[in-house]
Amino acid sequence: MLLKTLSNALALLDYFTPATPSWGVRDLARASNIHPAIIQRMLATFSDQGFLRQDPDSKKYWLGLRLFELGQQVRKRLDLNGAIRPLMEDLAQTTGETVFLTLLDHQQGVCIEIAESSRSIKYSVEVGHRYDLYLGSHNKVILAYLDPVERERILRLPQSPFRARYKQQAALLDEIREQGWCSSQGEYDGQTFGVAVPLLCPENKILGSLGIAGPIFRFHAETAEKQAKALLGGQAQAQRTLYNILSL
Amino acid sequence: MLLKTLSNALALLDYFTPATPSWGVRDLARASNIHPAIIQRMLATFSDQGFLRQDPDSKKYWLGLRLFELGQQVRKRLDLNGAIRPLMEDLAQTTGETVFLTLLDHQQGVCIEIAESSRSIKYSVEVGHRYDLYLGSHNKVILAYLDPVERERILRLPQSPFRARYKQQAALLDEIREQGWCSSQGEYDGQTFGVAVPLLCPENKILGSLGIAGPIFRFHAETAEKQAKALLGGQAQAQRTLYNILSL
DNA sequence: TATGCTGTCTCTTTAATCGAGACATATGAG
């Protein structure tokens, strides 16, 4: 059984997004349909522990340095400056596009590292962003390699755009798996293309993906295939180091 | 009033340090003197929300990607790559030592950014580390500028090394404030020296400090004074940008 | 001055947490 109080409180932190980084007690109470007194107690407790901080003047709450601290600990453990970073920078060089590493976490994809293209026009992702698995090559390739029961569950969720034509969509994912890589064009904003390969552990469970993205006017089928081959060249090493990191 | 359940649960995360990054249920129960059933519920709830993740094989719990995600959000808001970073890199160049920015948070100092010295032998701090305010120039200078009642409270805490000879120690802090900067030698490990200046908000409340550190064999009183002057040169700009960041 | 806000506090009812112990499972020693 789970702790309801803790669960509700942690869920509150979801409201602190880049778009809405600060909240007052009553604002958050309205947004979450929870009594202001309860919100105030939760926020005060988070604040007391450093997970939030309350601005003394505006009384609004912000994400606190304790989260920064713990986040850095996770980041350091992932050792991104170590083994994977150089590989990603090499790939950014050879493909000429922005390279980024996505990890599967709680049925979503979290971007944990990027190596930016040196070109002036490039795709910019944010480290630490979390995405649903439905859109973008870096996410869909994870979906393609997910174990079948889990995949079906996700495809049939209420928010899933795959729900409408499930059969066809699932077949497309199977094709991706047969091909070994995935490309996509304009799925987020119509301006971007992506190419991605899966990263698996030795038991063939999906861990994440290694992908590139760039402006859609630079997309051509042939270059995409070249870029996919470049990514596949780094796949083995990335998988190995990633597995080592995640298993200790 | 604070939520006891939430407070206890958040305090559990303190046990996940770089030194002990993973915990089993019963291990953590022993370490914290809390019943294993309670620990298991807390960890399971954190895990469910992505704040921890449980290794499927070893069953041990680790800090999860949700913390990474939220931590990145805090980091991005601090906009360290923006205004302050170039200043710190300049200072690293002119002083020849590692420059780092410490923020006051919950009566402790959190290092939020570093600009490393280009020399081969240099002091390395970790971004995201949290320190008590008793040791090191970057922390003591904060203590020196803290408002008197708060300072006295901290100096008299059980773990405070200042408690023994309170009067003399407090006088030393006053000297630091008169001087406007602080230097220290070998307080952590006997191998390191540091020089730091305070960063204040317009109302003269202490926000943090800007400091340098290097191997103690490079320390001389004259160079320290030069380095302090270099830091003081960047103080005004650092204070301004820091204040802007923290107040919105 | 009056009327909205705001965050915080008090108090009673309600419901969730606590905590002991049992259980299944895995690991290692005799």
Added chain:
DNA sequence: CTCATATGTCTCGATTAAAGAGACAGCATA
């Protein structure tokens, strides 16, 4: 092979903490 002792997880009754309505003080605006 078997016994002993770990582990994480589950169940259930007693306790205690959280929920939720409302009141309060402070602040801004009209």
